[in-house]
Structures are given as structure tokens and as C-alpha cells.
Amino acid sequence: MCTVMTSSNQWLASLRTSILSLLAVVIAVAAGLYFFTDFASRSAAVSEANVESDDHAGHDHPDDRHEGHDHEGHDETNSLELSEQARANLRLRTEPIIVGPYTKYVEIPGMVTEWPGKTHISITSPLTGVINAIHVSRGELIQSGAPMFRLRLTHQDLVETQENFLLQLGQLDVENREIQRLSAIANSGAVSGKTRLAREYERERLLAGIRAAKQSMLLHGLTEQQIESIERDRTLIRELVVRAPWVEEDNSLHHEALSRATDRMAGNPDARIASMQPPPLDDHGHTHIDAEFVVSELDVRRGESVTAGQQISQISDFAQLLIEGQAYQRDAKLLRQAADTHAEVQAIMNGADGETELLDGLNVVYIGNKVEAESRSLAFYVGLENEIERDETRNQKRYVSWRFKPGQRLTLRLPVSRMENAIVVPKDAVAEEGLNRFVFIENGDHFDRVPVEVMARDSINVAIRNDGQVWPGQRIAVRGAHQLQMEMKNRGGGAIDPHAGHNH
Structure with a gap:
């Protein structure tokens, strides 16, 4: 009896447990159905609202796009917002669009x-000698007439010319004094006119020799001041200063020449030839130019022996x-x-x-x-x-x-040719994607991508057809268009739609 009652109690306990489990399952299923139905209804409402808000998406009003309203009328798939840091990283620069001619090159x-x-001038040694001093440095800017070298003369021909010049000057002094003496006693009849005439002829011969000696020393490179010094002090020149040349209007170089002053040495033994360093005009009426030169080459060192005609430097303009x-x-x-x-x-x-x-x-x-x-x-x-x-x-x-x-x-x-009424922009202002070409118009803190037609291009500029896609006065990104295009592509998460940028 006791065994039967124990079995009955166990069966009732098992039935109670099963009923409670079933009720728990029913309650869980009911709760899940309630929340699922509520979520579906709310999602449908949100989707319906998004559809209504997207009815006008991608249809930018022309006035909004061209007048630069900050965020109205944007097609987000063709608009890119940039921070100040992004602009700085791209070194982004904008300029207004201008319509004008485009020249093809x-x-x-x-x-x-x-x-x-014309550019280079060789400086050569006028005489044989030894370089005693160099007054210029390579790369230095010098002016016409500036001293460049000091040359100790060892040229035998010049030494002999100077000696002959001094000898003729001494003989000329003797002849001038003799002519003066004969002129003083000519009226007394003690001296015939033939004797005085012979002395005058001898003086003319000496003057001719002196002029020739001066020309020879000028050709050797001595200046008129140096020749005057020889004549005044009756001493030989032992050193020669080589100077930067003077340039004439026809780009020729100036060389020293005797002045046209009348040689009155016959009447006045103390007369001297006027200096011509530098003369304002040469004998041909050319004006001398104060040119500047860069010492581009130095070919000698101090103490080096040089010969006449050897290049010792090069100056350049x-x-x-x-x-x-x-x-x-x-x-x-x-x-x-x-x-x-x-x-x-x-x-x-x-x-x-x-x-x-x-x-x-x-x-x-x-x-x-x-x-x-x-x-x-x-x-x-x-x-x-x-x-x-x-x-x-x-x-x-x-x-x-x-x-x-x-x-x-x-x-x-x-x-080569020229086309009118084109929008000319730098080449970096145009981005390429397949067969499409785009520019980026500044619109507040955004840049709107606009498709354009390229008519011609070179390594600097691109000519865009003036068809109303972009307008004069709009500011365009003139550099970094390719980076803007890549950023827009990356934000899109893949390849750009072939019809991107074409609003319908």
C-alpha cells in the first residue's frame, strides 16, 4: 500500500514540473513575437521616412550648385567634406574659373x-713675364677697368722699346734746345737758315720715332699713364697691371690708343699727351659701357711664368x-x-x-x-x-x-593654334576616372565633383568646354584633384559607378 502511494506522488510531481516548463516556453514565445512585431513596424516606418527624404537626393538645383549654398542640394555621392588639416596636407589651392582663349603648344x-x-672673354698676358700678384678671385664680380693681375716684365722687346723711347726723348730735348739757340741768333746773320732747317727736320724725325715707340708700347699692353710716367720720370716700367677690358656699344673690346690732342712737343717740350683711361668716346665715336663680369676661370698662380698671348683668366657676362x-x-x-x-x-x-x-x-x-x-x-x-x-x-x-x-x-x-571661349585650368585641377573627367568646385566646406569635357591639354593647362557644367566665378581646386578623386573613391567603398557625377 505504501509502495502504491509513493509511486502516485512521484507521478504528480513529474506532471507538475512538465506543466511549469510548458508554461515557461509559451510565455517566452509570446514575448518574442511581441518584440519582433514592434521592431518590424518601427523599421518599416524608418524605411518609409528615408524613402521620402531621398525622393530629391542627387537632384542639385542649378542655383544651389552654382551659387555655393553651403550644404543644400548636395549629392553626397559626389561631394566631399574636407577638414582644415586635410586641406593643408593636400596643399589645396583654389582659384576662380575664367573663360578665355587657349593656345595649343x-x-x-x-x-x-x-x-x-658674347658671354666669355679671354684675358691673355700682353707680354712675357712673371705673375707677381692676383687681385681677383674665381666667382667674383668685377667691373671694366678693374685690376686683375700684376705682371713683372721679362719681355726683351718691350725693354728695348722703352730704352729706345728714352734715348729718343733725350735726343729730342737736345734738338729743342739747339733750335731755340739758333732762333735767338738767327737775326744776327751768324747762322744760315739752312742750318736751322736741318735741325727742325731732325726734330721731326725724332718725333716720328717717339710716336712709333708709344704705339708699340700701347700694343704691348702699357697704358698711356705708364707711358707718361716713363716720359716724365725717365725710368723704365718694370711691372704691368692687367685690367678687365672696356666694352663698346658694338660688344667689341676697347684697346688703348693715342688721343687726338695735337702734339705740340716741338713748341713746348713739357707738353704731355692727355690720359684716356677710360675715354668717353673712342676714335670711331663708339660709347664705352661700364660692364660687369664674373671671373669664371683663373688659369695661373702667383710666381708662374707666362708668355705673351697666353690665357691667364676668363671673365664672363x-x-x-x-x-x-x-x-x-x-x-x-x-x-x-x-x-x-x-x-x-x-x-x-x-x-x-x-x-x-x-x-x-x-x-x-x-x-x-x-x-x-x-x-x-x-x-x-x-x-x-x-x-x-x-x-x-x-x-x-x-x-x-x-x-x-x-x-x-x-x-x-x-x-601652334588658338581656340576661343574655353575654360582654361591647370592640369592638376582635372581628375580622370576611366573615360570621365572631373573638376572639384568649392562649396562651403565641401567640394562638389562635376563632370566636364576636355577639348585639349598640355603639360601645364587643360581646356574645358564652356557648356554650363561649371561657371565663371566659381572657385575650383587647381591642385590635388587626383587625390580628391581617390578619397571619394575610397569613401565609396569600391569602384566608382560609371554614371557617378551625372545627376538625373
């Missing part, structure tokens, strides 16, 4: 060169240089046209920081007459005005650095 490699026969271009044969006609019409040629020089520098207003000076056999190129030359970019004085010596230097590489641009 042919680009030709070139190099800065010296102007033959880099104020005017040439750009040598190497045109292809197919560009020969275009080159002749540019030279005949005096068309303005441009040059591009790449800076150390990667920036390009554009030089305009250049002209073709002349075209070569030889086509290189190996490269099949035709050389032509463009004039280049130079300027000093650095000027420094050390130890009372002036050193300069010119902006353009022979050997620098650049690119010449010959004009």
Missing part, C-alpha cells in the same frame, strides 16, 4: 647655353644667354613660322620643389643650318634675359649667382 626639349662670342632647342624635322615648318612672325615662345623649368616655372615673352633668335645625323634634330636658339638671384659681399669682394645657368634643362613651347 608643341613642346621641344631645350638647354640653357652661353651666347657664342651671363646677363644674356641662349636656350638651345632640338626640334624634330616635322616641326621645322612650325619653327620657321614662329621665327618669321616673332611669335612668343614659352619655356618650362622644373624647380627643386617639383613646381614648374613658366617663362614667356621669348623669341627665336636664329635657326641652325644643320640637322644632326644621329638624332635627326634641328637646333634653334631662343634669347634669354638673365638676372642676379643672389648677391653677397665677403672681404670687400662681391660674389653673385645668376638665376639661369648654362647647362640647365628645360622645355620650349612653340605656339
Whole structure:
């Protein structure tokens, strides 16, 4: 009996446990259905609201896009917001859009060169001697007439010329005194006129010899001051100062010459020839120019023996240089046209920081007459005005650095054609994606990407069709367009849709 009652109690306890478990399951299922239904209804409401807000997405109003309203009318898929730090990292720069002409150019490699026969001047030793002093330094800027070297003379011919000059001066003094004595007693009849005439002829012969000796010493390199010193002190010149030459208007060098002052030594033995260092005009009426030169080469040392005609230095004037271009044969006609019409040629020089520098207003000076056999190129030359970019004085010596230097590489641009009514922007302002081309318009703190049609381009500028996609006065990112395009692509999470940027 007891066994039956124990089994009955166990069965009731098991039934109670099962019922409680079933109730717990039913309650959990009911609660899950309630929360799921509520979440679905709220999600549907949110989706419906998003659909309503997206009805106008991607349809920018023209006035909003072109007048620069800060955040209204943006198509977020074609708009990029940049922080100040991002702008600084990109070195982003904007400029207003301008409509104007676009000139198409042919680009030709070139190099800065010296102007033959004009840039460099050789300084040679006028006589045989020994270099006693060097008054200039390599790289120094000197002026015309500045002393460069002091030369101790060992030239036998010059020594003999000076000796003969002094001898003739002494003989001339004797003749002048004799003529004066004969003139004083001529009226007494003690001396015939024939004797006096003979003395005058002898004086003329001596004067001719003295003039010839002066010319010879000038040709040897002595200055008129030195010749006057020999004549005044009756001593030989032992040293010679070599100076920077004077330059005439026709770019020729000035050489010392006797003045046109009348030689009155016959009537006045103390008369001296006027100095001409430097003369304002030479015998041909040319004006002398106070030129400046850079000592580009020093070929001797102190104590070195040099011979007459030996180059001892080179000075250079880099104020005017040439750009040598190497045109292809197919560009020969275009080159002749540019030279005949005096068309303005441009040059591009790449800076150390990667920036390009554009030089305009250049002209073709002349075209070569030889086509290189190996490269099949035709050389032509463009004039280049130079300027000093650095000027420094050390130890009372002036050193300069010119902006353009022979050997620098650049690119010449010959004009080909011209188109009007184009939007001209720098090449870095246009981004490429497949067949599409984009520019980025500044719109507050955003940049809106706008598709454009490129009509022509070169290494500097791009010509965009003026079709209303962008408007004059809008500010455009003129550099960093490629980086902006890549950032927009990365934010999109993949490849850009081929129709991106085209609002419907």
C-alpha cells in the first residue's frame, strides 16, 4: 500500500514540473513575437521616412550648385567634406574659373647655353713675364677697368722699346734746345737758315720715332699713364697691371690708343699727351659701357711664368644667354613660322620643389643650318634675359649667382593654334576616372565633383568646354584633384559607378 502511494506522488510531481516548463516556453514565445512585431513596424516606418527624404537626393538645383549654398542640394555621392588639416596636407589651392582663349603648344626639349662670342672673354698676358700678384678671385664680380693681375716684365722687346723711347726723348730735348739757340741768333746773320732747317727736320724725325715707340708700347699692353710716367720720370716700367677690358656699344673690346690732342712737343717740350683711361668716346665715336663680369676661370698662380698671348683668366657676362632647342624635322615648318612672325615662345623649368616655372615673352633668335645625323634634330636658339638671384659681399669682394645657368634643362613651347571661349585650368585641377573627367568646385566646406569635357591639354593647362557644367566665378581646386578623386573613391567603398557625377 505504501509502495502504491509513493509511486502516485512521484507521478504528480513529474506532471507538475512538465506543466511549469510548458508554461515557461509559451510565455517566452509570446514575448518574442511581441518584440519582433514592434521592431518590424518601427523599421518599416524608418524605411518609409528615408524613402521620402531621398525622393530629391542627387537632384542639385542649378542655383544651389552654382551659387555655393553651403550644404543644400548636395549629392553626397559626389561631394566631399574636407577638414582644415586635410586641406593643408593636400596643399589645396583654389582659384576662380575664367573663360578665355587657349593656345595649343608643341613642346621641344631645350638647354640653357652661353651666347657664342658674347658671354666669355679671354684675358691673355700682353707680354712675357712673371705673375707677381692676383687681385681677383674665381666667382667674383668685377667691373671694366678693374685690376686683375700684376705682371713683372721679362719681355726683351718691350725693354728695348722703352730704352729706345728714352734715348729718343733725350735726343729730342737736345734738338729743342739747339733750335731755340739758333732762333735767338738767327737775326744776327751768324747762322744760315739752312742750318736751322736741318735741325727742325731732325726734330721731326725724332718725333716720328717717339710716336712709333708709344704705339708699340700701347700694343704691348702699357697704358698711356705708364707711358707718361716713363716720359716724365725717365725710368723704365718694370711691372704691368692687367685690367678687365672696356666694352663698346658694338660688344667689341676697347684697346688703348693715342688721343687726338695735337702734339705740340716741338713748341713746348713739357707738353704731355692727355690720359684716356677710360675715354668717353673712342676714335670711331663708339660709347664705352661700364660692364660687369664674373671671373669664371683663373688659369695661373702667383710666381708662374707666362708668355705673351697666353690665357691667364676668363671673365664672363651671363646677363644674356641662349636656350638651345632640338626640334624634330616635322616641326621645322612650325619653327620657321614662329621665327618669321616673332611669335612668343614659352619655356618650362622644373624647380627643386617639383613646381614648374613658366617663362614667356621669348623669341627665336636664329635657326641652325644643320640637322644632326644621329638624332635627326634641328637646333634653334631662343634669347634669354638673365638676372642676379643672389648677391653677397665677403672681404670687400662681391660674389653673385645668376638665376639661369648654362647647362640647365628645360622645355620650349612653340605656339601652334588658338581656340576661343574655353575654360582654361591647370592640369592638376582635372581628375580622370576611366573615360570621365572631373573638376572639384568649392562649396562651403565641401567640394562638389562635376563632370566636364576636355577639348585639349598640355603639360601645364587643360581646356574645358564652356557648356554650363561649371561657371565663371566659381572657385575650383587647381591642385590635388587626383587625390580628391581617390578619397571619394575610397569613401565609396569600391569602384566608382560609371554614371557617378551625372545627376538625373
